[in-house]
Amino acid sequence: MRKPNKFSFHKIRVFGLSAVFILLSCGSCQNSTSKSKSPEVSPSQSPNEGFVSIFDGQTLEGWEGDPVYWSVVDGTIVGEITSETLLKTNTFIIWKGGEPADFELKVDYKISGAGNSGFNYRSDRVEEVPFALKGYQADIDGQNRYTGQNYEERKRTTLAYRGQKTRITSQESGDVKGFVERNAWKGLNLESELGDRDTLGALIKKDDWNTLHVVIKGNVLQHFVNGTLMSEVTDDDPKNRKMSGLMGFQVHVGPPMKVQFKNVLMKKL
Template sequence: MKRHARITLLLFFGLWIGSPEGWAQTTESGFVPLLNGSSLEGWEGDPTYWRIENGTLVGEVTPTTLLKTNTFLIWQQQQPADFELKGIFRITKDGNSGINYRSERVPEVPYALKGYQADIDGQNKYTGQNYEERGRTTLAYRGQQTRIQPFTQGNVRELVKNNAWTMLTVEKSLGEAEALQSRIKTEDWNEFHLIVKGNRLQHFINGVLMSDVTDLDTVNGKKAGLLGVQVHVGPPMKVEYRNLRLKTL
């Protein structure tokens, strides 16, 4: 193929190759970008912790800005119900972050969210699992396909043990924990893909299904809500996100 023809095809498909660490931005049917690459327009959060740097969304906690509560950068344009969300992330080894969806604000805490979270951490202990922030806690560990049982009555906190929800059934293994962990790169760029449709919530990392939840709890579960990205209480950390894009279903 001639050189000018190759260039035309690259432009047509929207492929762009960036910095030495490598990432690609593609134009996909139905997906809408959530970042403009130059500002936090469309998002709300504490600028102490969030910024755009070289086209990348950066969340950073420094020794002088340590957190007392988790804080989020919250997307303001829509509260998606059924959707696919894609992007790439990189996080420092001591970092802790996550992508919240179908979430709601916590009125008494600025920039805090309560709801489903695709967990991300720098040591890859939790990356890919489904954790409900300020709610039922762990709904599926990495490697689990779970079914959340209907909730009728009781104290939610009493139904949490060892930071995991007890009213669930593990229906299937998605793979050995160590094998799945080996598919996630440490302190390097990883792709994520969330597929959220009806009461089924699937988290993929680098094309591998890491957790799969069917939530039959209509009391505590949510059908729509806010999107946000998190920096977590703990030591200094840095998380980076690129090419965030959303497709409503």
């Protein structure tokens, strides 16, 4: 390669320094401008974009449930069983705003150590039992044995354990009860593992506030807790699946317990 002479080298150096000075000056102008206004957040980065509150934080307006078990305390929906109010059947507080099909729901919850609860969606009423629902449930319990799994209340039972991505198929014949074994649907087909069940469980706080987020679209049902996907179901069972229905929170039969819900947000998809 030919070496540049002194003149050409000098020109390059001068022009180069001039260019650097111009770039630095422009950069300084841009920095001073950017400091003068707040950073912009795109709609896709806004975590609650499009969500609306469905609990006013003060009353149970828009909800129905047995007042023996459900109340509002300190801005939270409280479901509580005492030694004097033990349940014979599971009971729910049911949202009266419709029967959503595709939607997302976010809610902060806190549950006592002996507690057993959940969020039901695309569910039907159990006509012979007041305030009872049957349908998909994002499970919640105080010991985090089941939290995050997909359990179908009064129907096909377990559709995905925590840490599972599953595909659900129909029974060939007979009724639903005949296709359940060891509290799980026989048509539960494991597609992949989302993670170790215990490792995922360790991300869920005990006797403290956690955030449940469900994403329900078509026949794909996703349950997140604290931002981590805990279970995913693709329901390819046209005989038994539901594509819309009621929503509600549960208090489960068992020992005295308490569960609290706040910041209940929903977005229709």
